[in-house]
Amino acid sequence: GQQLNQSPQSMFIQEGEDVSMNCTSSSIFNTWLWYKQDPGEGPVLLIALYKAGELTSNGRLTAQFGITRKDSFLNISASIPSDVGIYFCAGHNNNDMRFGAGTRLTVKP
């Protein structure tokens, strides 16, 4: 099925660095979401965005809902080793939710 375009595919950063990833779609979504998946586990919801232009934070994580409703980005500030994992964006409408292919984040201590 059609998925969202998420980039970068992978990132290798040093502990303490900031990281940014984004997601684009050819379709409009009413809600943008960011999930994190640890190895051997299912995705866990980090942030939900409901309104175009909205900027929302959850601890060191900040995400924005693009003004066109076709994109979103996620920033992680001052990364720590437990930030390691795969981050997925997802776009949600009433009866549909599409996931990106994920950004694999590696944090070197």
Added chain:
Amino acid sequence: EAGVVQSPRYKIIEKKQPVAFWCNPISGHNTLYWYRQNLGQGPELLIRYENEEAVDDSQLPKDRFSAERLKGVDSTLKIQPAELGDSAVYLCASSPRLAFAYEQYFGPGTRLTVT
């Protein structure tokens, strides 16, 4: 509160064999989802249940896949016969509300390898 439980966690089978996955959602959650996650990809919805009714199975390959949620609680997803391309992680998720909610609670998944 217990999370979504899935079993088995891993399964290796030969092609053309049948396989079944089981999911027990969070207690009280009305909506249950089955997703397939291919390597290096995000989850893709296979089927969604509201209580015991399958309300969206448009992405379920019905020639070989079947699912049931008989009493509106736990659910089983079956593949018969399995093909090499079915190798993936099968995720179950649940949400407390009816309708397609974005706030879903995922289980750990069953990793299927078809040889």
